Amino acid sequence: MGELIRFEKSSELCRLIDTLAEFSEGQENGDNAGVTRLLYTKPWIEAQYFLAETMKDAGLEVRFDKVGNLIGRLAGKDPGAPVILTGSHVDTVRNGGKLDGAYGIIGGIAALKHLKETYGAPARTLEVVSFCEEEGSRFPIAYWGSGNMTGQLDGRNGHELKDSEGISLQSAMETSGFGSGEHPNYAQGKLAAFVELHIEQGVILERMAKQIGIVEAIVGQRRYSVTLRGEANHAGTTPMNMRSDAMAGAAEFIVRLELLATRAASLVATVGRIQATPNIPNVIPGTVEFTLDIRHDNEGTLSWFCDYLFQEYEDIANRRGLALVVTPWLATTPVPMSKALAGQIEQLCGKLSLTHRRMFSGAGHDAQLFAGLCPTAMIFVPSKAGISHSPEEYSSPEQLADGVSVLASLLHELAYEEQLT
């Protein structure tokens, strides 16, 4: 069964990615600060219309939905059959890279173009989407595109969400030509599968020398602020056994966190931010605040880990005479991907002679919004040094082509075969 589609290092793929990257704030200054393409801004509008033209050139029927998601359609012979959807997001973080999001859109267009040119109309309709927003970089909301497409953000009031200049999301949406009656909502409930092609944004594939990552789950996240309060005292006149040193306590917390996280398979835990008070060399810190970022693919493990950790933290704080306050500020549950699709991708990688690895996504993606609605898959390609959200984000043309090969082969199986596996 199935056709194997091999994309070679493609100058066309890279050219489109480079062209899309030019739709960015700061390009008129010629600076190299990376790509900044925030929701409903001028570069964003121009990028979506550029992608619409690119989709038309690929032979796709093009439409926008109500919030500005762009959809390119390759109609299937059975118009009643559920749609097979691929794509990613067109928005970026500030000073981001060329590939995050963009690769999944352009890779999807390339796959559909190749499939149409080579095999004609599929049995089932194929669509590629350029989601309007995923990063949460302009307004205090993320997944605005996929959240609206899947109906999960329907009730969200765009009037209340403001950017840093006080402009509401609704107003920005309408100014850019969306949010009114002209473009309808994306028709829901008709999806057979969603497949997202994305750069890994991590170091695993590079370090393991694998060409393709097959995502088994998108991790759940917990974020906390931890505050430890002791007594600020003179660094010279306070003996070690008379201290309530918030810094020493925080250090013990961080060491303990690392040890426990290392023991819990595939869990990651990070203290990214720390602030001591008064933060003076010759004063024992009276207060230390730090953040916790804890992620795992299993909700039970995540809950158990956090409960266990905070019990240990209480014990340590009590022993040290420190007051402990733990404030949660983010909690998302892990999202499993389709086992069936992951198995298909694994088989395709074998047939395409691409080395591969099953893995988790440590970052959130549009795919997690679809996993509850239809079989959902993610395909990763390596990121150089794991760098992302940076102008230094890079995957080689060969690596980018490998990902599109797997995507196109999978879409062929899903849309052109007689029966869905």
Add this chain to the structure above:
Amino acid sequence: MGELIRFEKSSELCRLIDTLAEFSEGQENGDNAGVTRLLYTKPWIEAQYFLAETMKDAGLEVRFDKVGNLIGRLAGKDPGAPVILTGSHVDTVRNGGKLDGAYGIIGGIAALKHLKETYGAPARTLEVVSFCEEEGSRFPIAYWGSGNMTGQLDGRNGHELKDSEGISLQSAMETSGFGSGEHPNYAQGKLAAFVELHIEQGVILERMAKQIGIVEAIVGQRRYSVTLRGEANHAGTTPMNMRSDAMAGAAEFIVRLELLATRAASLVATVGRIQATPNIPNVIPGTVEFTLDIRHDNEGTLSWFCDYLFQEYEDIANRRGLALVVTPWLATTPVPMSKALAGQIEQLCGKLSLTHRRMFSGAGHDAQLFAGLCPTAMIFVPSKAGISHSPEEYSSPEQLADGVSVLASLLHELAYEEQLT
């Protein structure tokens, strides 16, 4: 031998301390931000002239030296005999307390006044000094007063030392009426002893419920900046075993420091300041910088401790794949006080029925400038909660009186007895 002099809770002592505290920046605003009396400022000048009048009222001959140290003299019957000196510093930190420095000056004046009124002229000359500067709060130099009196800062160029407004120390000194020919240098090489009365600025006496601290040595200090460099990476997509986490490394350093310091008797070690980069919750810190403040009364122990610590730090950094840079920026050697004077003070405490404890000074004091020139002693009284350099600095009137009792009794032994012990 010896007269025992008992000062009771003294409204006069407290009144003088309160009055001196009024010579402060910000007093015209009526705020309660503490005492700010920086070298050669208007409140400083007014404070020194207030103290000069207080000394005259106590029956002392008064003079200033070249840099603005104020000396009150109770001439002895043997004008050739070496002088017995007591006193402390008149300057403060910004928003400091009423007692740091001030207590030693006013306590010294009270002692000399009582001795003169009760016993008349001593065998040997007694002097009380109000050092112009000790804290280093205005210019980037500390011990300007005692350093000049002892000849240890003679070669220092006051033209090059500038305050935050660019005013040179020399210019500020001349504007306030010093630094020129009018006031001579303090005559050196004629000291029999130096005794400094001071608040503890620590928690030991309070926690141990002792009335008097007898200082055996002023600790030596080492200060360092430690920089750990790893790799900043995504907190979600970087597995624990692929991290070079500067924060986790710093935490291990701090825990190790505390453990080693707790094992080394009477050593204190503090991480007061920390800075992570980029300091964002969902990014593994690529760089963490922190300060080390390490103090002990024995130079050999201090050196050994630091050498041992940094060897351990190198091992930890190597194991973690972190780059380590340790930059020293302060090193002072411990200064032993006179064993003979400490013994005399201990005996006097016994006779006065004052509980006492031999201890180290974890902070620097003017006394350390004299220890190489003449027998030198320090007498501590308890500080409430160890708080100093703060408006909350406090010792009770009884505690303040106890310290003056010991000082006056010691000065009587040193200046009125036939032979120096």
